[in-house]
Amino acid sequence: MITAKSVSKSYGDALVVDDVTITLPARGITSIIGPNGAGKSTLLSMMARLVGMDAGHVTIDGLDVVTTPSEALARRLAILRQDNHMTARLTVHDLVTFGRYPYSRGRPTEEDAVHVARALDYLGLTDLSGRFLDELSGGQRQRAFVAMVLCQDTDYVLLDEPLNNLDMKHAASMMRLWRDACRDFGKTVVIVLHDINFASWYSDHIVAMRQGRICRQGTPDEIIRTDALRDIYDMQIDVREIGGRRVCLFYE
């Protein structure tokens, strides 16, 4: 369980996250949605100790993310952010092996090797394991990072806009993959998403943010509704039910 209590963060004069208190349920996919600048990514980064908070605290299974040794947290929680400033030429195998760093500190054991092989296999990267990251397509590279995160073998996985730069096919398979990972390994996955249809389709729980505050939260049925979405996005969004799932139409 991830719990945030009275968490705030400002950059200069701009209050980005404003006194947020929330408990994210364990297991399954929780999506964080909301307009640009709502503070979604900042909140996620604070939960993963990437960004310090000005006030409040976050605990993961009771462990305070600020005071718990970073290495111990790395065995419980993994975060994947989009970093386009990628320069290092690592092979897929080396990258995935670094997922075991919190356990083996650069000296992978045979057990680590098993984890690596399993993660590569799970993502269909076994044949590409000797390739350098800069020789892969965008979708393959994304999968390599996902394999690393799976290899880190954490109960919690936080993903910051994982669908950016992915085409529809890869975006859908990425979401399916996390849904399956939740089912297969009992993980708790928290995803910052922009596309509310992806959130509607794949989430077990949705948290909506607006102007640095939590504006609503609940199941997709409770959030993906015209009135709720108007509160969140300030626009008229037509919601249709197709095959028991809710789909948003916001074009026009």
Added chain:
Amino acid sequence: MTALRMDVFRGSHANPLLFCAVLFLIVVLAALSLFIGISNVSPSTLFGSGAEDRAMRVLLISRIPRTAAILLAGSALAIAGLVMQIIVRNRFVEPSTAGTTESASLGFLAVTILAPAWPLMAKMGVSALFALAGTALFLRILRFVPLRDVMLVPLVGIMLGGVIGAITTFFAYRFDLLPSVLAWTMGDFSGVLRGRYELLWIGFAATIMAYIAADRFTVAGMGRDFTTNLGLNYKAVMTLGLVLVSIIASVTLVSVGSIPFLGLIVPNIVSLMVGDNMRITVPWVAALGALFVLICDIVGRLMRYPYEIPIGVVVGVVGSAMFLYLLLRKRGPGA
């Protein structure tokens, strides 16, 4: 526990035979370099008559220290470039394009003026502290550079180096130390004698440290968030890198002078060959750095025999050509 270490030589990317060939070449050329010079030193004069021990003295006092200095400085400077590129996350920085070398030079000048009686080791320490401060200043300036353009970063470093170099030149001029400063900036192995190169072993120690911390540096090279996610302290890795680079820059500056481009070319070539996993690249960078300087030194000594062209000039000419090639080569996604 039988740890499956990330093998130094794995797969096609790091051919162990090739690495052995490089090591063999270094040994052969190092042996050859011992016998180049005006004084007649050859296996026959060394072991032949026995009456003439002059050859042995030249070998021990001048030739062996010189070759050792070449190998140590070459490998350490190449490693400094490699570590620098990790810290800044830019392929075109090295100590001489980040203000590090110039700061080390300023520090050495300052201590020469203010405390001329201090032992060389202490002077080197001051120089390393200046190098550290100068590089930290460079990193701080980079935070304010809005566009992290690949080429902008080394340009900022070169400008900073220019400013610091100007300050050095000013004070060197005022205190009549211009020739010494010139000697530091122009790498030269001809003055290396026994007792005047041993500081370079500190650079070698820094190289070993870089190898020990190789995994941490590789992780840090993937960025702050990536590093924190794996439970590593990003700042601590950066600081370690800064300290290693500063130490290497100052010991080489003090002992043999600066050698431009070395830290730029060698790590870039190694990156193209075997990638950026430092557990694999550190031995390659160290070996190829040593080999590159060794070859340049031999060329410089033979070109106008019996006169000598300083190593800084030879490396500068060869290095700038190779640098141009690296720049103009079709840029990959990560370059």
